[in-house]
Amino acid sequence: MSLLSLRGVTKSFGGLTAVNGLSFDLIAGETVGLLGPNGSGKTTALNLISGYLPVSDGIIALSGETISTIGPERIAHRGVARTFQLVRALPSLSVGENVLAALAFRKAPVWGRQAESHIERLLADVGLAGRAAQPADSLTYIDLKRMELARALASDPQLLLLDEWLAGLNPTELRAGIALITSLRQRGITILLVEHVMDAVRALCTRCIVMNAGSKIADGPTAEVLADAEVIRAYLGDDHA
Amino acid sequence: MMKLLAALVALAALAFVPAFAGPYPLGLGIGILGYGVLATAWAMFSGPTRYISLATVAFFGLGAYTVAVLADVLPYPLVLLVAALVGLVVALIVGLATLRLAGIYFVIFTFGLTELVRQLVTYYEVNVTRTLGRYVFLPIGPEHIYWQLLALLAATLAIAFWVSRSRIGLALRVIGDDPDVASHLGVRITRTKLTLFSISCVIMTLAGAIQAPRWTYIEPSIVFNPTTSFLVVIMALLGGPNRLFGPLLGAIPLFLLFEWLSANFPNHYSIILGLLFIAIVFVLPNGVLAAGDSLWSRLTRKAVRP
Ligand SMILES: Nc1ncnc2c1ncn2[C@@H]1O[C@H](COP(=O)(O)OP(=O)(O)O)[C@@H](O)[C@H]1O
Numbered sequence: 001m002s003l004l005s006l007r008g009v010t011k012s013f014g015g016l017t018a019v020n021g022l023s024f025d026l027i028a029g030e031t032v033g034l035l036g037p038n039g040s041g042k043t044t045a046l047n048l049i050s051g052y053l054p055v056s057d058g059i060i061a062l063s064g065e066t067i068s069t070i071g072p073e074r075i076a077h078r079g080v081a082r083t084f085q086l087v088r089a090l091p092s093l094s095v096g097e098n099v100l101a102a103l104a105f106r107k108a109p110v111w112g113r114q115a116e117s118h119i120e121r122l123l124a125d126v127g128l129a130g131r132a133a134q135p136a137d138s139l140t141y142i143d144l145k146r147m148e149l150a151r152a153l154a155s156d157p158q159l160l161l162l163d164e165w166l167a168g169l170n171p172t173e174l175r176a177g178i179a180l181i182t183s184l185r186q187r188g189i190t191i192l193l194v195e196h197v198m199d200a201v202r203a204l205c206t207r208c209i210v211m212n213a214g215s216k217i218a219d220g221p222t223a224e225v226l227a228d229a230e231v232i233r234a235y236l237g238d239d240h241a
Numbered sequence: 242m243m244k245l246l247a248a249l250v251a252l253a254a255l256a257f258v259p260a261f262a263g264p265y266p267l268g269l270g271i272g273i274l275g276y277g278v279l280a281t282a283w284a285m286f287s288g289p290t291r292y293i294s295l296a297t298v299a300f301f302g303l304g305a306y307t308v309a310v311l312a313d314v315l316p317y318p319l320v321l322l323v324a325a326l327v328g329l330v331v332a333l334i335v336g337l338a339t340l341r342l343a344g345i346y347f348v349i350f351t352f353g354l355t356e357l358v359r360q361l362v363t364y365y366e367v368n369v370t371r372t373l374g375r376y377v378f379l380p381i382g383p384e385h386i387y388w389q390l391l392a393l394l395a396a397t398l399a400i401a402f403w404v405s406r407s408r409i410g411l412a413l414r415v416i417g418d419d420p421d422v423a424s425h426l427g428v429r430i431t432r433t434k435l436t437l438f439s440i441s442c443v444i445m446t447l448a449g450a451i452q453a454p455r456w457t458y459i460e461p462s463i464v465f466n467p468t469t470s471f472l473v474v475i476m477a478l479l480g481g482p483n484r485l486f487g488p489l490l491g492a493i494p495l496f497l498l499f500e501w502l503s504a505n506f507p508n509h510y511s512i513i514l515g516l517l518f519i520a521i522v523f524v525l526p527n528g529v530l531a532a533g534d535s536l537w538s539r540l541t542r543k544a545v546r547p
C-alpha cells in the first residue's frame with residue numbers, strides 16, 4: 001500500500017518551474033533516495049510534501065488522503081517530519097527544549113515529567129546524550145544536525161524527509177549517520193532522503209528517484225538507476241555519457 | 242520557588258503602603274503599578290515573539306473610556322467586566338488583522354491602530370454625543386485604585402508565570418524563534434499568537450479601566466496618548482522582556498525618571514523619550530539584566546581560563 005503519492009505535482013516561482021509534473025509513490029517502510037544535480041528541484045519537492053510551500057498544480061496524498069491542500073501543522077499531525085537543508089535550530093531554546101517543542105505539539109503530545117525521559121532517549125539516539133540543558137546556539141554544525149534529527153523523530157513520524165542530512169560529515173560521522181538512518185528504517189519509518197553522498201545512497205536506499213530541471217528522469221532500484229546513462233549525463237554533462 | 246515566595250511577601254507588604262504614604266507617594270505608587278502591569282502584559286506577548294506592539298495605549302484608553310461611559314449605568318464590577326470584554330473583542334479583531342504581519346509592518350500597524358481608535362472615539366464623541374470629554378465621578382479613592390492595580394499586577398505576574406511554564410508559552414517561544422519550524426512541529430501559529438495577544442490586551446484594558454477614576458475628566462488625547470505605548474516598550478525591553486520580573490523592574494526606575502523629566506523638561510521630554518526608545522530597541526533588545534548576565538558570564542569565563 002502506498003504511503004505517499006505524488007501526481008503531476010508542479011511548482012512555479014514566477015517564470016521558473018522548479019518542480020514539473022512530478023509523480024511517484026512511496027511504499028510504507030521504504031527508504032528512497034531523491035537525487036539530482038543542484039537546482040533540479042529536490043528541496044522544492046520536499047517543501048511541497050511537508051506543506052512549507054503550496055503546490056501550483058497536482059495532488060499529494062498521504063495514505064490516500066490529500067495533504068496538498070492543508071497547512072504544514074496539519075501535515076505534521078498526519079505523521080510527516082523533516083529536517084532542513086540548512087539546519088534550522090530554535091536558537092533561543094536549549095537542546096532539550098528543541099526536542100520538547102516537537103513532543104509537545106505532535107498529534108499525541110508528551111509534556112511535563114513524562115517528556116524528560118523521551119527527550120533523553122531521543123538525544124541519546126542521535127549521539128547527544130546528556131546535552132539537553134545546553135543552549136542550542138552553542139552546538140557545532142554537526143551537533144545541530146543531530147539535534148534537528150532528534151526533533152524530527154520526536155514528532156513520531158511515519159514519513160521522514162531528510163534534506164542532505166549527511167552532507168558535511170567526516171568519514172567517521174558519516175558511518176555513524178548511516179547506521180543511525182538504518183536503525184530508523186528498521187523501526188519501520190518510511191524515509192525519503194535527498195542526498196549527494198553516493199556511498200550513503202548505495203548503503204541506505206533500495207530505490208532511487210532522479211530529478212533533472214524539475215522533472216523525474218529515472219525511478220528504480222538503486223544500482224540500475226545509478227548506472228542509467230541519462231542520470232550520468234544529468235550529473236556530469238553530455239561528455240561523460 | 243523562593244523567588245515566588247519573596248514576591249508574594251513583597252506584594253502583601255505593598256498592600257499596606259496606602260496606610261502610610263501621603264497623596265504624592267501614593268500617586269507615584271499607582272503610576273508604577275499601572276506601568277508595571279502594562280509592561281508585564283506587553284512582554285507576555287512581545288517578549289517571546291519579538292513583535293514590538295505600539296497598541297498598548299489603544300487598549301488602555303478603551304478601558305478608561307468604557308468606565309467613563311458606563312460608570313453611571315452599571316455597577317462597578319460589571320463595568321470592569323464589560324471593559325475586559327471590549328478589550329477582548331478588539332484584540333481578536335486586531336489580532337486576526339495584524340498577526341500575519343511581521344517586523345516593522347507590525348510596529349507601524351499597531352501605531353496606526355492606536356491613532357485610528359483615538360480618531361474614532363473623538364469622532365463619536367464630537368458628532369454623536371456632542372461633547373469631547375467626559376467626567377468620571379466614582380466613589381473610588383486613590384488607595385482603592387492602588388489596591389486594585391496591585392491585585393491586577395499580582396494576577397498578571399501569576400499569568401505570566403503560568404504562561405512561561407505552559408505549552409502555550411513554549412509554542413510562543415518556538416514561533417518567535419522560527420515560525421516555519423513551529424508549523425512543521427505542529428504548532429498552531431495563529432491560534433497561539435491570538436490567544437496570548439488577547440490575554441495581554443485584556444490586561445492592558447483593565448489597567449486603563451481601573452485608573453479611569455483618577456482623572457475625573459477624560460478625553461481622547463489624555464487616555465490615548467501614544468507616549469504611554471513607547472514608554473511601556475522601553476520599560477519592558479530595558480528590564481528584560483523574557484524574565485518574569487524584568488518588565489516590572491524596568492518600569493520602576495523609568496517611571497520615576499520620566500515623572501521627573503516631564504516635570505522639569507516638559508519641552509524636551511518627547512525627544513528624550515524618542516532617543517531612548519531607538520537606543521534600547523536597537524542596542525538592548527533583550528534587556529539590561531540579560532546584557533548584564535552575558536557580560537557577567539563573559540567576565541567569569543575569562544577569569545576561569547588560565
Ligand atoms: N522560494 C523560492 N523562490 C524562487 N525560486 C526558488 C525558490 N526555491 C527554489 N527556487 C528555485 O527552484 C529551483 C530548484 O531549487 P531546489 O529545489 O532548491 O533545488 P535542489 O534542492 O535540487 O538543489 C532553483 O532554480 C531555485 O533557484
Ligand SMILES: [Mg+2]
Pocket residue numbers: 042043044085
Ligand atoms: Mg536542495
